[in-house]
Amino acid sequence: xxxxxxxxxxxxxxxxxxxxxxxxxxxxxxxxxxxxxxxxxxxxxxxxxxxxxxxxxxxxxxxxxxxxxxxxxxxxxxxxxxxxxxxxxxxxxxxxxxxxxxxxxxxxxxxxxxxxxxxxxxxxxxxxxxxxxxxxxxxxxxxxxxxxxxxxxxxxxxxxxxxxxxxxxxxxxxxxxxxxxxxxxxxxxxxxxxxxxxxxxxxxxxxxxxxxxxxxxxxxxxxxxxxxxxxxxxxxxxxxxxxxxxxxxxxxxxxxxxxxxxxxxxxxxxxxxxxxxxxxxxxxxxxxxxxxxxxxxxxxxxxxxxxxxxxxxxxxxxxxxxxxxxxxxxxxxxxxxxxxxxxxxxxxxxxxxxxxxxxxxxxxxx
Numbered sequence: 001x002x003x004x005x006x007x008x009x010x011x012x013x014x015x016x017x018x019x020x021x022x023x024x025x026x027x028x029x030x031x032x033x034x035x036x037x038x039x040x041x042x043x044x045x046x047x048x049x050x051x052x053x054x055x056x057x058x059x060x061x062x063x064x065x066x067x068x069x070x071x072x073x074x075x076x077x078x079x080x081x082x083x084x085x086x087x088x089x090x091x092x093x094x095x096x097x098x099x100x101x102x103x104x105x106x107x108x109x110x111x112x113x114x115x116x117x118x119x120x121x122x123x124x125x126x127x128x129x130x131x132x133x134x135x136x137x138x139x140x141x142x143x144x145x146x147x148x149x150x151x152x153x154x155x156x157x158x159x160x161x162x163x164x165x166x167x168x169x170x171x172x173x174x175x176x177x178x179x180x181x182x183x184x185x186x187x188x189x190x191x192x193x194x195x196x197x198x199x200x201x202x203x204x205x206x207x208x209x210x211x212x213x214x215x216x217x218x219x220x221x222x223x224x225x226x227x228x229x230x231x232x233x234x235x236x237x238x239x240x241x242x243x244x245x246x247x248x249x250x251x252x253x254x255x256x257x258x259x260x261x262x263x264x265x266x267x268x269x270x271x272x273x274x275x276x277x278x279x280x281x282x283x284x285x286x287x288x289x290x291x292x293x294x295x296x297x298x299x300x301x302x303x304x305x306x307x308x309x310x311x312x313x314x315x316x317x318x319x320x321x322x323x324x325x326x327x328x329x330x331x332x333x334x335x336x337x338x339x340x341x342x343x344x345x346x347x348x349x350x351x352x353x354x355x356x357x358x359x360x361x362x363x364x365x366x
Contacts, residue, residue: 025151026115027160029352030082033140037079045169052130053077059126069113074161083164147352163349170324179307181287184299188280194253195329198264198339199347247339259325264339283308284321326350338362
């Protein structure tokens with residue numbers, strides 16, 4: 001495909017108001033170019049690195065040896081992407097980083113000792129070594145951009161650590177744990193599927209700050225850094241000032257697929273039932289022995305399919321199974337609609353792994 005500036009131009013997803021050299025704790029995700037599986041394979045829930053994967057691992061560990069301003073936390077290398085938590089420590093006596101009024105114009109690029117400088121150096125070194133090993137000089141190894149999330153508090157940090165640790169097991173389930181049990185009309189799976197997902201609203205909940213040993217200085221303007229060109233605008237009719245109000249699709253989808261776990265997701269389920277709209281429900285537990293009358297009526301009419309990979313003995317939803325459910329939805333959907341996105345939640349982490357050509361519509365930005 002020839003270069004098309006409309007298709008190929010990507011705006012920066014870095015926050016212009018945040019000083020990435022001023023200290024902080026960051027969750028980052030890097031993907032391979034074209035999501036090629038370059039670094040190994042997942043076997044029985046464990047990541048097994050190949051030669052290229054071991055080079056990437058070595059370069060990441062080396063980063064902490066050659067950059068005394070950073071500290072590495074939890075990380076995992078997957079077949080086609082990389083997750084890591086890293087802290088950047090501002091050092092006493094260091095000159096301020098960044099341009100001040102009156103300074104000469106500097107070359108473009110990440111500021112020294114910043115998150116961008118770390119990622120650029122790591123990607124360059126790992127890519128160069130992989131190309132030397134494969135004798136593919138100049139070949140693109142990494143996607144040109146990356147996702148980052150500024151970690152706000154200890155609860156946020158713990159959630160992301162668990163997500164990183166569970167990534168190989170969830171990846172294995174996603175590939176080999178296709179739904180085995182179903183009830184309803186399987187032909188619905190052949191329709192164009194719109195996934196609807198929504199974080200749970202947290203309101204103005206009080207959060208504990210990161211403990212002092214994290215050594216952070218975080219921007220109050222923290223947001224999820226989803227690239228603007230990944231987002232599709234929704235009609236204002238779809239928006240509601242009431243966080244728990246029913247969501248309304250601007251255009252009725254051919255088929256809605258969701259786990260219908262959060263309050264907003266359940267409101268969509270009820271709305272689709274009332275409008276007799278086609279739905280696929282992906283359970284994060286086993287099938288029930290019986291369903292309420294209105295749900296059974298939709299199943300009997302061929303408007304609802306309920307699927308799950310879990311046997312009936314799994315009666316309750318767990319956090320790990322909910323993550324699998326959302327991963328599966330994002331994987332099989334043709335388009336994605338996000339009712340509400342909590343930047344501290346796992347949904348934001350999952351969205352960072354999506355291929356760049358899958359459209360996302362966010363009705364309630366963080």
